Amino acid sequence: MYAIVAGGGKVGSNVARSLLSMGHEVTLIEQRPYRFEQLQDEFEHQVLLGDATELHVLERAGIARPPELVLGVTGDDEDNLIICQIASEGYKVPKVIARVNDPRNQEHFDLLGISQTVCATSNVLGLVEHEVPEHGIVHLLELRKENLEIVELQIDKDSPAAGKRVAGLKLPDGTRLVAVVRNGRSELAEDATVLRPGDQVLAVLEPGKEDELRKVLFKR
């Protein structure tokens, strides 16, 4: 496989190293001269000095072949978005992945059609939420391409769903309860399953349905 990695910081250089060790062909692009020099010691001719949002730099890196994979992993969200747009829309690169540095910019990537994104901050936040009791909805997994997400939520004693059967809940369209974890054991959420305070419930839903689901299960 041929991959272009735009951005030679910690993320980019480590990904490039891994891809190379797996036997793939890689060009790493870095625009800061001092960082480029450091990278050159290790990556030699496989690292290129330049701004990866400039078409001629991408062309020198072989964007027109096109590569199977382009990664926009610089420290600048606008740059990452533009790199991925140019690669996928201009050069028909089949797979592009963007790094989102500021989670508030995630909505822009979604809106502009860059569906494969990675945001370290959001991932860390997700883990923190998981550790905080009395949490609301915790995101476990986002399947952007499939337009689905899996979340976990806890039924507390004030929940309007406590004591009710799953079949008796007026769940919003596009949401479904999958499993109930009780006393450390999980079982599939059947129509006849009765929810109790303290239950951890796994639900699968379409993105954007959270608030509706929250209303049914938390009344807020």
Place this chain on the structure above:
Amino acid sequence: MKLVVIGCGRVGSAVARDLAEDGWDVTAVDEQEEALARLGSRWSGGFVVGHGMDAQILRKAGVPDADAVVVSTDGDNTNLVIGQVVEKRYAVPCVVVRVLDPARADFYAARGLRTICPTQTAISALGAAVRKATPAVEQS
């Protein structure tokens, strides 16, 4: 008619003043509060301090019901992203984006974005000025 100018530097502020004089209701957005001074002491339009990538700032500036938006910060990629977001999310009928790099300006213009490239304008004007002021060169 309502206009929002994002990026109130030399270019943005001049566009804001120019169209305000035509009678547009103009709001300028800039990260730096000092940019307000560029609009002149008699500025009666709006001014919002913040980054154009911030959806809250865009709403505060009135982008959702603007008739036109000019994006002219000092970053090409920032302008391209903000321009597309404004067009797609808020369906503003006229979005004009400044892009200094001619290659990127062309690339996005081909995709339907209204890009203005001052660099390309300068290239054309400089060449034309030389041609106009000198006898025609014989084609070899």
